[in-house]
Amino acid sequence: MDTIIKDKQPEVLQAVVIRFVGDSGDGMQLTGTQFTDTSAMFGNDVATFPNYPSEIRAPKGSLYGVSGFQVHIGSVEISTPGDSVDLLVAMNPAGLKTNLMSVKPGHTIIVDTDSFTKKNLEKALYETNPLEDGSLENYRVIEVAITSLTKETLKDVEGLENKSITRSKNMFALGMVYWMYDRSIEHTIEFFNKKFKTKPQLIEANTKVLNAGFFFAETLELIPNTYTISPAKMPKGTYRIVMGNTATAWGFLAAAEKSGLELFLGSYPITPATDILHELVKHKHFGVKAFQAEDEIAGITSSIGAAFAGDLAITTTSGPGLALKGEALGLAMMIELPLVVVNVQRGGPSTGLPTKTEQSDLLQAMYGRNGESPVIVIAASTPANCFDYSFMAAKLALEHMTPVVLLTDGYIANGSAPWKIKTVSEMPEISNCIIKEATENWHPYDRDKDSLARNWAIPGSPGLEHRVGGLEKDRVTGNVSYVPDNHEYMTKIRAEKVKRVANYIPDIEPEFAKKGDLLVIGWGGTYGSLHSAVKEMNDDGYDNIGLAHVNYINPLPKNTEELIKGYKKVIVCELNNGQFANVLRMNFSGIEFLQHNKVQGLPFGNTELIEKFKKYLS
């Protein structure tokens, strides 16, 4: 094993990627979150991503039961949780086995040697002990008997169950990592004080173990250099760390308050969208009506009912759920009610890869309904801007009287990043199409002459009684009409209404080269990966490559074509087989769209992107 002599001065690093892995019950998510929060408060930019199995409590020590949490911290701008790992903390052999390929050679691995028992090695399908067989010689391995040291630390604390003792071993590891990266343990101790308010012995135990890990690392020469990552240069303000799903939920809360409407959520549990439901059910104090329905269909239909009755109505789901909601979404489109459908995309088709990320629902969102049924489609692109785009989805739905599909994905929904908090007053105004009283000659399908949005007459308003439904409507009265010309007229006007939304959304602002040799086009949750790659190339002198990341997909911003034409080559990068590339081809004929696609349930890696871009530049 490598033994590195400890350097007294912490080495300054720009950025570092740390991954904590262990059994699903080992508390890796908590350990990672604590390290993230402490680093964010220290002033680092951060990005995180949890990686956990779909089994809730998989058998202990098994390969498929490994739960992990990755955090990327930096003194520079951080836009992804990072591809390759600088420090791996492996609480058991299964964690080591499933994560070793992500560690850069020459980098550090901390292992709990107590867990490398014959039984655990067998469960991890190791024929020989990797700590002994030389297979780790390309890494700096720090072997620590974390479990026994934890037990030793707690031997004098009274009233602790054995389970609580072994459970706190993650804090020993965290203490070590805090010392290695020159972090204070204060924030985590405060956390214990709050979390275990009524269980003082747990506060004592966890604090002791955290300290023990910290001092153990300080005393021991086995530990390589300490590192420090200086605070990043970020705009002034009040920040917090948010997960994408939480930000999505909060954006809707803000939109409800801004619009003066009550928020209704109809939803059915589905990974990875359920956290939005979990968040919104907490907020009854804002009058949120969150309704867990009997299925996906009732999730959306209850929302349609609430929209008919005048609420800001949303429904949340993931790919298979959107398929089930298709018919009802067509109804909402037909009766022209405001509705937001959030699709937190996951690996598909069918049940696919529920806990992994993908962008393969774009065409489903655009076309997954019978008949000509256009809806607005927008996509958030970072954990933090989920707030902005859920807010915008609500705004567009209310102002244009149409369903809006908001696409996020497992990567940004479960990932977290610093968010410079926006107040509700900073958000744009939201108007609506509600009418309270009938004017002479009023009809339910009277439209705004610019946006073509129909008016919104809500039950309870005298004189505005009317019927809507899925049958084709007369263009004026809204009564059932089978007249051929009327059907064509209505089909076109519904399409035109969505098309005109382009007049109300911002242009795409390209980043880096505004014109040049290569334009990278992305959409949705890949922003972080694409931005880092293009930035790195620009930093390395490639000033001829630009990035256009698209958030408004249907309709596309008005400057899309002109922008694309400013580059010699265009490459569309997405985590699917080329769905957005095809949308662009359909809209802009005569332009060659190159593609870079990945369908592994994983985000893009920096190296793969840069290699590809360089190839097209040469």
Place this chain on the structure above:
Amino acid sequence: MENSGVKKYTFKDFTSDQEVRWCPGCDDYVILRAMQKALPEMGVNKEDVVFISGIGCSSRFPYYIDSYGMHSIHGRAPGIASGVKLANPDLSVWVITGDGDALAIGGNHFIHLLRRNLDLNIILFNNEIYGLTKGQFSPTSLVGQKTKSSPYGNTQPPFQPAELAMGAQARFFARIGGNTPKEMTALFIEAEKFKGTSLIEVLQNCVIFNDGCFTKFTDKSVRQDMQLHVEHGKPMIFGKEKNKGIVLNRLKLEVVTIGENGITEADILVHDAKEGDPTLHQMLGRMQNPIVTGIIRAFEDVTLEEREDALTAEVKAKSKFKKVDDLLFAGETYQVD
């Protein structure tokens, strides 16, 4: 009805300008008219009345009533109606559905709607056939019934809507023949008065695809002997001579004749619609000779919106969050200078 602030209406106020397009002779006309007559008696303003339907012949209903309405998609009216009611509990919400719409494609929504007990009303037009798609067997069609999709006879045993509904915890269940408009009007008013989900099954004749399916119960000539019209607090007596009654024999309901075998009126079961235990209501719902009409079950229970309102008030009173900003800035925040 006494209710200050409620306008006076006649059935005309609830009649829309749309031409009614059901087949001539369809019981749906009877139901529509009974509803248009009942609505002015309910003490609600017409702008507060919402009809939500699914798909099927019956589901055209909302177009013909001049109030708010939505003709939605197949089987999904319960979800939409739930959303309407949760969004605005002050509305009088009606679900219009049929045996295919409620019990086949919408079966899941139907049982969950009953279980939750929102204060709304469901009218189930049961004609034991798919009408709009022109004559296939439905979940209430009888075994052996010949239809377009069962030319040699239906092999799928039917649901008894009463049994299904009470199994799903329906608090209010009533049944009425499609040719008794007066009683139907009265039932609609009772359903609206009842706090909780009210389900009314109408035995509705389809003149085209299943003509006469309920004749043996509903025809004027047999009605009195083949229908027991129950009323809360009254003995279960029926028959032309008003001499037949129902007794409980071990675990079965039995028809007896008053004056025979020493049976007197005192032996006859007295109907208790308000009983919480649905066992007897289930048995009444299953009876075939006679069938039971009227309000079989009317058990008052807490509604979903009452539970939600109470919880919301409690959370609001305790919460430190008054504005969304309070939430956004709460907890772990930090400054960057």
